[in-house]
Amino acid sequence: MRCEMKAKSILAVAASLCMMLGVSACGGSSNPSAEGRVYMISQKVENNDQFVELGKQFTKDTGIAFNVVSPAADSYEQTLKSELAKSNAPTIIGLDNNDYPNWAEYCADLSGTSMYKDLKDPNYVLKTGDKVGAIPFVLDRYGIIYNKAILGKYFHASWASLHSVDEIRGFDALKTVADEIQAHKDELGIKGAFTSAGFESSSIRRYGDQLAHIPVYYEYRDQGRTDLPPTVSDKYVPDMKRIFDLYIKDETVPATQLSSATFDDAVSEFSLGDAVFIQTGSWAYPQLKGQKVEDKDMGVLPIYMGVPGEDKAGLTISSNYFAINKKIPAADRKATERFLDWMLTNDGARKIVTDTMGFETPFKSYSKAGYKTRNPILRSNDAYAKRHCYDMTIRPLPSQQWSLSLGNAMLEYAQGTGDWSKVQSAFVDGWASEYKTTHQG
Amino acid sequence: MVSMVGRSVRRWWGLFTLPTVLAFVVGFVVPFVMGVYLSFCRFTTVTDARFIGLGNYRAALSDGEFWHALVYTVAFTVVTTLVVNVVAFAVAFLLTKAIRGANVFRSVFFMPNLIGGIILGYIWLLLLNGVLAHWGRSITYSGVYGFWGMVMLYCWQQIGYMMIIYIAGLQALPGDVIEAAQVDGANGRQTLFRVTLPLMMPSITVCSFLTVTNGFKMFDQNLALTNGAPSNTSELLALNIYRTFYGRTGFEGVGQAKAVVFFVIVAVIAVLQNRLTTSREVSA
Structure with missing residues (x-):
């Protein structure tokens, strides 16, 4: 009797297990379509809706399924990590120079694609050895965006030492302007020359990453290389201190409150006309447009910090890249390449990319067909290009941790709880140790 | 049958x-x-x-920030366990006396527990920064500010929950023992420390177990309130593990090793603490 009961209960367990497995087998797998699929993971959070729109158009034109996710910047790599482990992994991976080395082994060689052949300058790509790992699809520019209307008021003031923006061709001129504006801020009806240099997690990258790219650019130039060096010198750290001191002296809030000031705070200070300068880039345009500061009132200065010859500097250029996941079925790869071709040749696609997204693309086919963005921050560079200024290109940093530690050291210096030697050490020693821990072994 | x-x-x-x-x-x-x-x-x-x-274990144990986070977490757990349990017991003791509106107070004290940690963290971030702005500071000014901010937040959230457990314990106390103590001439303090507290040990075991383990594992409030800033000085262990795992590619294994070490620490402490308080339990 007992034995029989045991047998029955085992049977019951087995039967229900089978049922469950059956159910999950039905729900879990879907038939891969012969046409393949395109699944994009994008770093352009602010353009997510437009990518969805682009995808809809693509599906309508070709019948191939398109899907896009855009995780927030601080959780991007973590989402990518878990998405890549899934069976329906992303086919297009969005990357920037900093992330690329971490994911290079997942990137397929793109040297045979038409997107690669369509590049105006093949040097823009990210490579591992001879493999073309990632191709830029958008060129961003950043610098110190200024409010032309308020700056105009300053130029006409009796106490102003400078009278035209063309006179601001280096750090000393910028400092004079900022200091004088700060001293007369009430007269100009503003709260400070610069927006708050916030170090909250949404804003810390502006300093530990974007600002740090300027000394890093010159360091790469001096070392004569474009790939990650194992060490950097402290030669340009004092220059970074110069501009950073200016940011935290001539700004809208006390430096002791910077630890919780957000990027949105800075954007709203600029948009409401409470400050003249904000250090950010063309990606912030969707947030800046349609507010109190009109497009025609936005100008951009390069980030001057007193490096010799910087009067010939243009805006800093950074890119976002597409890579194709190496570990996907052939049909998906084919569908993905078809999507990229379509983006280059289809007029509807080019219109969305240029006008709605406001992207400046590095492709010959776009400029040949006359597609040019009206984003005022990107257009500001035209004047620098005309003067034959050099682009400050962003170069690889050893790791995200490096910029975070640097940002934190800068914050402590700004609020007076640490001194500049910590920043210098985070820059120089931090570079060497991050290189060692993440790029060797 | x-x-x-x-x-x-x-x-x-x-x-x-x-x-x-x-x-x-x-x-x-x-x-x-x-x-x-x-x-x-x-x-x-x-x-x-x-x-x-x-x-991975070698890398985890040689990481200075891991040890900083460990010490910080231990300090946090000790402080919060003491404060939460003492205050929760006191509130429960008051609210089991016949005071007007005791039920209303019970609900009010319990409410913070119904709010999720992340939301709570952001609400307290606004509150604390609003107050600190008076002195031109913010909560992420230094690790010490973050520490006390988190202690306040955590106590505010946990006291109500522990209070409910203590109230249940106090209501289940056998009345005859207390009465006997009063007949024998014990004063209020003697009754509390010699009779009530020993009889309450089962509730104290449960509450201290919960506060110790929750304190060790605290993550969302830490993430929302300070996110470890500045320079990871206000970082508790769970957040340190999370940051190690996601901060640098190639360090996932190190984060994982830290998580295993973390598990062992929490398990050992919880077992020890449980033994310690259980051994003091008495029956009426």
Whole structure:
């Protein structure tokens, strides 16, 4: 009797297990379509809706399924990590120079694609050895965006030492302007020359990453290389201190409150006309447009910090890249390449990319067909290009941790709880140790 | 004589427990075993891991920030365990006396517990920064500010919950023992410390276990309130592990090793604490 009961209960367990497995087998797998699929993971959070729109158009034109996710910047790599482990992994991976080395082994060689052949300058790509790992699809520019209307008021003031923006061709001129504006801020009806240099997690990258790219650019130039060096010198750290001191002296809030000031705070200070300068880039345009500061009132200065010859500097250029996941079925790869071709040749696609997204693309086919963005921050560079200024290109940093530690050291210096030697050490020693821990072994 | 229900349960127990067992296996056993295995591997995505032995543990234990986070967490747990339990007991003691509106107060004190940690963290971030702005500071000014901010937040959230457990314990106290103490001439203080507290030890065991383990594992409030700023000085262990795992590619294994070490620490402390308080339990 007992034995029989045991047998029955085992049977019951087995039967229900089978049922469950059956159910999950039905729900879990879907038939891969012969046409393949395109699944994009994008770093352009602010353009997510437009990518969805682009995808809809693509599906309508070709019948191939398109899907896009855009995780927030601080959780991007973590989402990518878990998405890549899934069976329906992303086919297009969005990357920037900093992330690329971490994911290079997942990137397929793109040297045979038409997107690669369509590049105006093949040097823009990210490579591992001879493999073309990632191709830029958008060129961003950043610098110190200024409010032309308020700056105009300053130029006409009796106490102003400078009278035209063309006179601001280096750090000393910028400092004079900022200091004088700060001293007369009430007269100009503003709260400070610069927006708050916030170090909250949404804003810390502006300093530990974007600002740090300027000394890093010159360091790469001096070392004569474009790939990650194992060490950097402290030669340009004092220059970074110069501009950073200016940011935290001539700004809208006390430096002791910077630890919780957000990027949105800075954007709203600029948009409401409470400050003249904000250090950010063309990606912030969707947030800046349609507010109190009109497009025609936005100008951009390069980030001057007193490096010799910087009067010939243009805006800093950074890119976002597409890579194709190496570990996907052939049909998906084919569908993905078809999507990229379509983006280059289809007029509807080019219109969305240029006008709605406001992207400046590095492709010959776009400029040949006359597609040019009206984003005022990107257009500001035209004047620098005309003067034959050099682009400050962003170069690889050893790791995200490096910029975070640097940002934190800068914050402590700004609020007076640490001194500049910590920043210098985070820059120089931090570079060497991050290189060692993440790029060797 | 076994009832009909009892017989079906005996025969079909396998079927009844199956959903829970499956959920437990899928949600706990598999990730746990995988997690321990992965702590010995170098990996980026969990599906392609390479076994490397003890390297991750060496890296984890030689990380200064890990030790800072450990000390910070221990200090946090000690302070919050004391404050939460003492205050919760005092409030429960007051609210079991006949005061007007005791039920209203009970609900009010319990409410913070119903709010999620992340939301709570952001609300307190606004509150604390609003107050600190008076002195031109903010909560992430230094690790010390963050510490006391988190202590306040955590106590505010946990006191109500522990209070409910203590109230249940106090209401279940046998009245005759207390009465006997009063007849024998014990004053209020003697009754509290010699009679009530020893009889309350089971509740104290439960509450201190919960506060110690919750304090050690605290994550969302830390993430929302300070996110470790400045320079990871306000970082508790759980956040340190999370940041190690996601901060640098190639450090997933190190984060995983830290998580295993963390598990061992929490398990050992919880068992010790449970033994210690259980041994003081008495029966009336």
